[in-house]
Amino acid sequence: MRVLSMLGMALACGATTLGAQRSHRIELGGFGTYTRYDPIFGLERQFGGGGRLGFFLTNNIGLEVDGSVTKAAPTAGGPTTQVRFGSVSLVLSTGGTYLLGGYSRLEMGVNPPYNFSLNAVHGGLGQRLFLTDRVALRIEARAYYPPNNPYFAGKKSLDATASAGLSVFLLGGGPHEAAPRPLPPAQRESVVVAAGRPPAPAVAPTPTPAFAPAPAPALAPAPTPAVERRTPAVHFVGEGGHADQFEFGAFGSYTRYDRAYNLKNQVGGGGRLALFISDKVSIEVEGGFQRPTQKLGTLSPQLVLGSVSLVFNAPAGRNLFYLLGGYTRFTFRDTLPPYDFTDNALHGAIGDRFFLTDHLALRVEGRAVWSPTTNLPGGKLGGQIIGTAGLSYFTAKGRLAQARAIGWQHQWFWGGQGGVLIYKTNRQPLTYDPIIGGHWLITGKRTALYTSFEQAFFVSPVLADVAIPNTDFVGTFSFSNVRRIMGGILAFPTQQRIQPVTGGGFALMQILTPELQGCSGCVTKADTVAAFDAADANASKAFFWVMGGVDIRQGRLSIFGHYIITSSAKGFLLQGPTHTLQGGVRYSLGTAKEEVTQEH
Known part of the structure; x- marks a missing residue:
């Protein structure tokens, strides 16, 4: 029992110590799954397997893609169907415990009645137990929910999956190196003794002659060639950096709609709220509103957009450039078809914040929004391009500091x-x-x-x-x-x-x-x-x-x-x-x- 207790303590310490320094690591893993399908699908619970690839942006934040496959049998009998899940997730970790969420694509099979696909959102909770500094046992519970399910009479579904497997971590811990080992007690008396040399005896200072020549100046070190020099990187560190501060903003927008929508380009507006997790990474939610008109016709539907994004920031002088991507849900609000539908979409954007004061910035952005499938009658895909310009307010003062770049x-x-x-x-x-x-x-x-x-x-x-x-x-x-x-x-x-x-x-x-x-x-x-x-x-x-x-x-x-x-x-x-x-x-x-x- 004592041995088991010591082993449990070792695993717990490994999950905290070994898992703490993960920044810039790549995680490769394989796993087995056990899936409980929603009763509307009429499929038996089934074992399966899959793999994952993750990348840690910081010690606590990572991006991950994974895929899995199962061969599920209908509860009423008949041939099996191959069910494939593919997911993209944002992972938030603390020690060995993590929380994730993101987008999933569910391919239910190729033969009727399972020859359809669903777009879903997912959330999961899991634990990594580090066996060595590069290998961890990973267990997880995850749920999938498709907001729109046009199949099986439009009934909502919820699938649940449990998984267990091994993960291997590559590339070391990045810039966050592990703390050095403490010195032995016998070597803690002084830095000199720890270096292996006894302390030098005290010596009285030698008087300087009144007319002694001035010492020769030390030679300056040779300059580092420009092409080999490590240049300093500028970032905002006001009040401890952008980390843990908020960005509030409002903007005007101009949208070019997909040709299939038969809508004129339109001006609109919206607002956003962001939280900086670190100086370079933030999470953002935003909403927008427009009222476009038809190219051919008289309808003028309302369009409401809502987005959740992961933002990567790159400071440069008084500019804060960024790249973002995430999930968008947009709804056409009209009582008459074809503008009475809702779509789920993915988006990506590039933009810049130009700081006018320590707290206020002008923000411009170009964004593309793409719907893998659209509910527009007769449509297959949907794509919009949106340009925005507005003002953002930062709750902490931003000042410039220097940081070393590789x-x-x-x-x-x-x-x-x-x-x-x-x-x-x-x-x-x-x-x-x-x-x-x-x-x-x-x-x-x-x-x-x-x-x-x-x-x-x-x-x-x-x-x-x-x-x-x-x-x-x-x-x-x-x-x-x-x-x-x-x-x-x-x-x-x-x-x-x-x-x-x-x-x-x-x-x-x-x-x-x-x-x-x-x-x-x-x-x-x-x-x-x-x-x-x-x-x-x-x-x-x-x-x-x-x-x-x-x-x-x-x-x-x-x-x-x-x-x-x-x-x-x-x-x-x-x-x-x-x-x-x-x-x-x-x-x-x-x-x-x-x-x-x-x-x-």
Whole structure:
């Protein structure tokens, strides 16, 4: 019993001590699950499994993605259905205990009656028990709730899952190093004794001659080369920093609605409230109101928006740049269709706060809101772009202080970006749609190797005509997805915290799954096959690209915005050059240069 008690104390201490220094760590884990499905689905409780990937922004805050799969059997009998859950979560940890919440996508299966998907919110409570400094046993209870369930007569559902598994922590504890071990009692008498040298005896000061020559001045240390110098990073630390203070704000907005909504661009307004968890991370809620009018028609519905966001801040001088993302719920309030529905959406934004005084800042922002599914009659996806400008008030005084930033050279950066792809086809004029992706950056001294993978999701399918070789026939195709892979060299000429970036390289763009909508002149099956062959031949092309933008560094984190233009290609389904406006964030995972040492 005594051994068990000591083991329990060791695990508890491990959950507190080993788990305390987690900033900038990556968590990889696998787990088993046991799920209780809501009775409306008619599915038996079932075991399953999954995996997770998490990243700790601070010792107490992390971001996490996870996925799981089960093969559930209907309670009434019959074939099983494969149920897949995918989630994105914000995790708040204290010691080994944590609380999480976020967005989930529930894929209930592929065969009727389970061939549907649900968008849900989830919340969970769990515990990490550290077995070593890098391995922990993790147990969790989680609930999923879809706000809108158009299936099973619209009844609400609530699913619950318990999970247990192992997590491995990588990359060490970041800048928050563990406290040094205390000195042994025999070495605590003085710092000199602890260093291994006995204290020197007291010596009377030697009198200085009256006409002694002045001592030679000490040589100044050699200056550090500019490209190798660690530059100070500026951040606001008034009253202990932005941490634990509030931001109140009001703003005006201007919205470009999705084409499927048949609404004119509209001016509106709203307000926001934010809490800074640290100097660089805050949580924000906001609400907005608009009253747009139809392009064709007389309806003028009310639109109410509510959002919850996680905000990453990067101070620079009197500016506080930021990047945010989160969940939006917007409701069209009208008694007449089609504007009597509610949508759940994801959003991302980039913006800046310019401080006019110690407490007051002008805030401007560009935001994209995307609904994976929309309840608009006849609609599939929904996308809005919103620009805002307003004033924010901070409850604590902001003043500037200096903090050390990591060296930029010879680093591995991983990041993500999102924005809009601007394009046209031979059937449609210039338009824009959302594009998201990830990238890999390896820095040298003033240049960097850049590789990215991106995909554009068109809010509405686009049309393009394809000429069929050796005939007078023309096939009309529709498509909704474009994939782009890029590689090239970027230059960072100034080596400052806020620095311009430019570069270029090669790209491969691919139109995914073009679908034939019509073929003028096609009569036989061979004509249709020839139309598909022509579309496939024109769906993938190689391009040159050029980039220009700005990069803002804050320690290991960089926030950036850029513009990309690609060359045109003959016969490609997207006509002429394409243009991309993007913002994103990248994070250094460590040095990309191995030091060579020699022993003599």
